Amino acid sequence: MAPINASEVKGYAPKEVLPEVETDNGKGIGYSYDTLQETANFLLSRTSVRPRIGIICGSGMGSYWKDGSLADHIEDPVRFKYEDIPNFPVSTVEGHTGQLVFGKLGDVPVMAMQGRFHYYEGYPLWKCCLPVRVMKLIGIKVLMATNAAGGLKSAYKVGDIMIVKDHINMMGFAGNNPLHGPNDERFGPRFPPMNRAYNYEYRKIAKEVAKELSIDNIVREGVYTCLGGPNFETVAELNMLKMVGVDAVGMSTVHEVITARHCDMHVFALSLITNECVVEYDHDAEANHEEVLDVGRMRQDILRKYVTKLVERFNKTLTP
C-alpha cells in the first residue's frame, strides 16, 4: 500500500504553520530560569512601569473589542507584540490580540496580557504558562486571570461573573501538568500545595466590591475546570463534570494558576459565563466561539470597572 502523504490529508496543518514544541535546546522540558530572565530583562529595559499585578485577559475581554476593553483603558501604555518578545509564543485564537500592555489601571501599575496561550493551539502547558513565570521575574506579586467559560451550574445565567473559588485539574489527572519535568527550586518546590490556590482575602474583597458597584446580583462564586479543547463538550461529559462539582467549564486558567502558585504569587480569577452548557439531548443550542466573544463585548464595561476597582483594592494589600 502506498504511504499516506500527511500534507495532502484535509485538515492536516503543514509542519511550518504549527507552533514548535521547544525543550530549551534539548536540556530539559521548558525554558531555563536564565532564558526567562532574559525575557524579563528585555521587557524591564524597555519600560519604566514596575507592575505588581499581572492580568490575563480572556476571550472577548480586553482582547477583541476595541476601545471599550480593559487593556484599551490602560493609561500611558507601553505595548509589546508577542512576536517581538524573545522566547514568547504567539496568539493564534480569534479574540486574543497578542500583546503585553504595561501602564496604569486607575492609579496602579499593571501588566496585562491581551490574549493568552491555550493547549489546543499546539503549545505544551509549560509554554502556555511561560508568561506567568516572566511576570514573577519582573516582580509581579498578584496574578489576576480572567476567562470566558460555559455555565454548568443551573442557577448561572449568561453574563454572570464567577469568582473562582477552586478548580479541578482534569488535564492533570491524565498527567498533563505545567510543572511536569525537572523542577527548578528558584521558581518553587517540587510538590507545591494547591488547597489555597485562590486567595481567600481577595475573594472576600471581590464580593464586597461587587456590592459597592451594585453588581452582586450577577457575581457568583464557584469551581472551574479546564479541558484540553478545542471542541466544546458532549452532553455526557458535561453531566459528569456537573456531578463532580464543576460550576463552569473552560479551556484555560488552571495551568496558569498552578504555575503562579508554584512560584508563590497570589492568585485571583474570574470567569465570565458566556454560554449555558447544554446538559440535555433534546436541545437545539450549540456552544460557539462567536457567542463567547459577543457576551465578552456585552459585559466589557462592567468587567473593566470591576477589575479596575479590584486592582486598586488588591494593590492596597501589598506591602510597599
Ligand SMILES: O=P(O)(O)O[C@H]1O[C@H](CO)[C@@H](O)[C@H]1O
Ligand atoms: O479561557 P479563555 O481564553 O477566556 O477562552 C475560552 O473561550 C474559548 C472558547 O470559546 C476557549 O479558548 C476557552 O478557553
Ligand code: HPA
Ligand atoms: O462551554 C464552554 N466550554 C469550554 N470552554 C468554553 N469557553 C467558553 N465557553 C466554554
